[in-house]
Amino acid sequence: MTGTRPRLGHISFLNSYPLLWSLRRTGLLPTVSLHIDTPDKLSEDLVEGRLDAGPITVAEYLRHSGSLLLLPGLAIGCDGPVHSCNIVSKVPLRDLHDRPVGLGTTSRTTVLLAQMLLEERIGVRPRYTPCVPTLSAMLHHADAGVLIGDVALRAYLEDGPRLGVEVHDTGGLWKEWTGLPMVFAVWAVRREFAERHPAEVDELARGLRLARAHSEAHLDTVARDVTMLGTTVTPHQAADYFRRLSFDLTARHLVGMQAFARLAAERGAVPEHQRFSFLGAGRPVGSDA
Ligand SMILES: C=C(O[C@@H]1C=C(C(=O)O)C=C[C@H]1O)C(=O)O
Incomplete structure (x- = not known):
């Protein structure tokens, strides 16, 4: 280069x-x-x-x-369960109405997706609060939390079952809801x-x-x-x-x-009428990989 x-x-x-x-x-x-x-x-x-x-x-x-x-x-x-973008919860998701739910600060997309799922799919309106993205912080400060990345994967594989908390996969829930990746x-x-x-x-x-x-x-x-x-x-x-x-x-x-x-x-979380503009659109790009 x-x-x-x-x-x-x-x-x-x-x-x-x-x-x-x-x-x-x-x-x-x-x-x-x-x-x-x-x-x-x-x-x-x-x-x-x-x-x-x-x-x-x-x-x-x-x-x-x-x-x-x-x-x-x-x-x-993902196109179904991903195992690393999760809602971890001490109680069934339908019981989260008006209860505190921590939103892990490393995420912007899964935390938004989790709010859509909880409100529009499960039908509850929790109280959201930004939270340090660890399982222990979530469970200390809230009844449920939204985690991504390695801590979320570990919650799915080990910590959730060990601590007896529910681990709900947002990729899987999205697929059940919309049929889409x-x-x-x-x-x-x-x-x-x-x-x-x-x-x-x-x-x-x-x-x-x-x-x-x-x-x-x-x-x-x-x-x-x-x-x-x-x-x-x-x-x-x-x-x-x-x-x-x-x-x-x-x-x-x-x-x-x-x-x-x-x-x-x-939900007013992003601007309306999105157009996705790609690099190379409208002009010839060299050979493709
Ligand atoms: C699959 C993942 O995708 C991610 C989720 C993100 C988000 O929720 O904002 C951002 C980047 C990715 O790392 C993950 O973090 O486990």
């Missing part, structure tokens, strides 16, 4: 380990400046211009879509950065898609390597988890994202 090294975000959760595993092997890593953080921070950094490109939680993308271009073929989503995060580049550095950004987008495809072709090997992260997740659990996640942004995922955008707009 010539001159500019794009400042690229990377999510510090297990869900993004396959991409990092591949970035190390497919040659893109030395051409970028990688910033690893939680999705809330990365989204804010991208919107405020401290990053040039990277993953952004869908709720924040919908709030700032005018200044961003989506990178095709990249997402963190759910997209939690997309990859985007700042529009003005893409206009100033078109060649670098095309190369970045192609390199990321190549890395995604490479990791998808080697998921069992990637899952075996998770033991090096010091996580309690076993390679078998990791392989199952990685296969639940959708890393591609397919036409069906976009339909799911549109449905989420509509419901979010009805």
